[in-house]
Amino acid sequence: MARILHRRAGMTLIELLVVVAIIGLLAVTVLPNVASTTENRRSREAARVASTFVARAQSRAIGRPEWAGVSFVRPPTNANATYAIDLYQSSVPQVYRGESTGSSVTIPQDSSNPLFNAGFKRSVTWSDGSPLLPAARNVTDGDLIRFNGSGPWYEIADRAASVQLRGANGFGSAAEMSGQTERNTPWPTLGVAQPFEILRQPVRSGQAFTIPDGRCVDLAWSGYGNSTYNRFMTPGTPISAVTVLFDATGRVRQIFTESTATDGSASSTRQTFAGPVFLLVGRVDRAANNPWANAGYDPADDSKGFNWQYGDSYWIGIDPASGIVKTAECMPIRAAIDVTNATALTAALSTSQQFIRSEITAGGR
Numbered sequence: 114m115a116r117i118l119h120r121r122a123g124m125t126l127i128e129l130l131v132v133v134a135i136i137g138l139l140a141v142t143v144l145p146n147v148a149s150t151t152e153n154r155r156s157r158e159a160a161r162v163a164s165t166f167v168a169r170a171q172s173r174a175i176g177r178p179e180w181a182g183v184s185f186v187r188p189p190t191n192a193n194a195t196y197a198i199d200l201y202q203s204s205v206p207q208v209y210r211g212e213s214t215g216s217s218v219t220i221p222q223d224s225s226n227p228l229f230n231a232g233f234k235r236s237v238t239w240s241d242g243s244p245l246l247p248a249a250r251n252v253t254d255g256d257l258i259r260f261n262g263s264g265p266w267y268e269i270a271d272r273a274a275s276v277q278l279r280g281a282n283g284f285g286s287a288a289e290m291s292g293q294t295e296r297n298t299p300w301p302t303l304g305v306a307q308p309f310e311i312l313r314q315p316v317r318s319g320q321a322f323t324i325p326d327g328r329c330v331d332l333a334w335s336g337y338g339n340s341t342y343n344r345f346m347t348p349g350t351p352i353s354a355v356t357v358l359f360d361a362t363g364r365v366r367q368i369f370t371e372s373t374a375t376d377g378s379a380s381s382t383r384q385t386f387a388g389p390v391f392l393l394v395g396r397v398d399r400a401a402n403n404p405w406a407n408a409g410y411d412p413a414d415d416s417k418g419f420n421w422q423y424g425d426s427y428w429i430g431i432d433p434a435s436g437i438v439k440t441a442e443c444m445p446i447r448a449a450i451d452v453t454n455a456t457a458l459t460a461a462l463s464t465s466q467q468f469i470r471s472e473i474t475a476g477g478r
Contacts, residue, residue, distance in 0.1 A: 152396075152415075153425040153442075159328035160394040160427035160440045166200050166322060167357070167392075167429065168438040173202070174359035180205040180366050182358035184317050185330045185392070192353075192373070195333035195346060196400035198324050201317035203356050209250055209311040216240045218260070220276070222303035234270055234277035240306065244274045255381045257312040260301040269311065279383075314381055315356050315369055324394075331393040331420045333404035334462075337368065339388035342462055345370060348405050357390060363436040365390055389473050390431040391466060393443075395420025410449040421465040422446045428469035441468035 167183050174181035181204040185197035210216060217240040238244060246252045252273050257266040267276040301307055324330070332355055336344040345368070346352050353373045360366040368384040399420045402408035410418040420426040424445040431438055444467045451457050 155326040156328055156394060156396070156425045156427055157442075159324050159326065160429060162322070163200065163324060163330060163392070163394055164429045164438045164440045167431065170202055170357075171359045171363055171431075171436045171438065173204075175361060175363045177204075177361055179207055180315070180358040180360050182315065182356055184315070184354050184356040185332060185335075186317075186321070186354045187332070187352070192351070194401075195352075195404055196329040196331050196397060197355070198329045198397070199321040200324070200330075201321050202319050203315040203317050203358070205315050205358065206251075206313045209252065209313060210309065211240065212247065216308070217306035218258075218309045219306045220301060220303050234275050235300070236271075236275050237273075239273075246273045251316075252311055252313060255383070256314055257383075258309055260307045260309050262308065262310065264301070265299060266312065315358060327397045328394060329397045329400050331395050331400045331426075333400065334419065334421055335392045337386045337388055337390045341388075342391075342459065342466075343386070345384075346404070357431065359436050365431055365433050365436055387433070389433055389470075391469065392429040392431075393420055393426065394429060395423065395426035399423070399426075405452070407449065407452055410447070412447060418449070419452075421462065422450070428466055430469040430473050432473050439469065439472045441472050444468055 170181060170183040181202070184201040184203045186199045186201060187194040187197050188199070219238045219240075220235050221238060236244070239246060252269060254268075254270055254272065256269040257279070258269055258276055259266045266279060268279050269275075270277045332352060333346050334344060335355070336342055345355050351372055352370050354371040356369040356371075357365060358367045358369060365386075368386055368390070370382045370384060372380050372382070396416075398416045399418065402417075402419060404419070408418055410422060415423065421428075421443050422445065424442055426443045427440055428443060429438060429440050443465045446461055446464060450461045
């Protein structure tokens with residue numbers, strides 16, 4: 114009986130072209146979605162670890178006599194960056210009351226020390242007769258001081274040689290100087306040695322946690338407020354770090370910003386605020402776009418525009434009353450926004466924060 118031989122047929126050219134067409138179609142339709150999902154996952158993970166870091170700082174502050182929090186620090190090699198990739202645990206040092214139980218400070222009353230000069234400032238002398246405090250105590254301009262354990266806080270100035278009203282030299286909110294006059298300023302008794310306490314600026318501790326995968330906290334768009342949203346940064350204020358401080362009850366107590374000028378000089382500002390605190394987590398390449406000028410929006414290029422326009426960016430919200438930290442994605446805004454138009458920008462940011470504000474209002478996590 115003869116054997117029947119079966120010859121295996123190969124693919125025809127038409128079949129091969131059909132397979133190639135199917136692969137090409139999948140590449141066009143599926144791969145962008147996969148890439149988009151990857152981008153979203155990376156931003157979501159960055160928001161998760163950043164919010165966990167903030168929540169840990171809030172827990173650490175509870176029950177402590179001094180405030181504690183978290184610092185968001187811009188890259189040290191990029192003085193023009195408006196974003197942070199390094200996160201540090203921070204805390205306010207113990208209140209400084211001098212080198213001994215008898216330490217005191219005196220505000221002299223003489224013709225060379227008028228009641229006020231430019232900046233609402235007066236010179237001081239410490240208990241050892243020196244115009245300055247020990248350098249090892251790291252008391253610096255912008256630290257707060259009050260007398261006799263009560264009354265208002267003043268600011269240290271001129272390397273501890275003077276004290277001045279809060280906000281007089283840019284260290285505090287301008288609102289703190291509103292209505293301030295010679296007649297309503299409760300200065301301590303002049304010419305009398307008085308005990309004092311100094312509240313120093315926060316210091317960072319431990320190693321930095323660096324946000325991975327090209328993600329960052331976009332400081333240019335982060336800020337605080339309810340109906341009125343106030344950004345941490347404004348044109349002409351090159352912020353090098355932002356610190357959010359919690360008190361012993363876990364509430365957000367203060368926002369502390371640091372700036373470094375082009376000449377290397379440093380300054381700091383204690384910001385008074387109201388409403389929730391919002392931190393924007395997104396991509397570094399978008400954060401590099403100039404936040405004071407229109408960056409444009411191109412649906413074919415997701416590096417255009419700003420982080421708050423994209424659904425793969427996230428807002429971290431801190432409830433002002435409880436200090437609870439929450440996260441939510443940005444509401445996508447697929448259109449070019451004129452950031453030089455205050456009304457249009459306010460409406461756009463409100464839309465972008467829609468999810469996180471509803472989380473805070475609803476008490477969600």
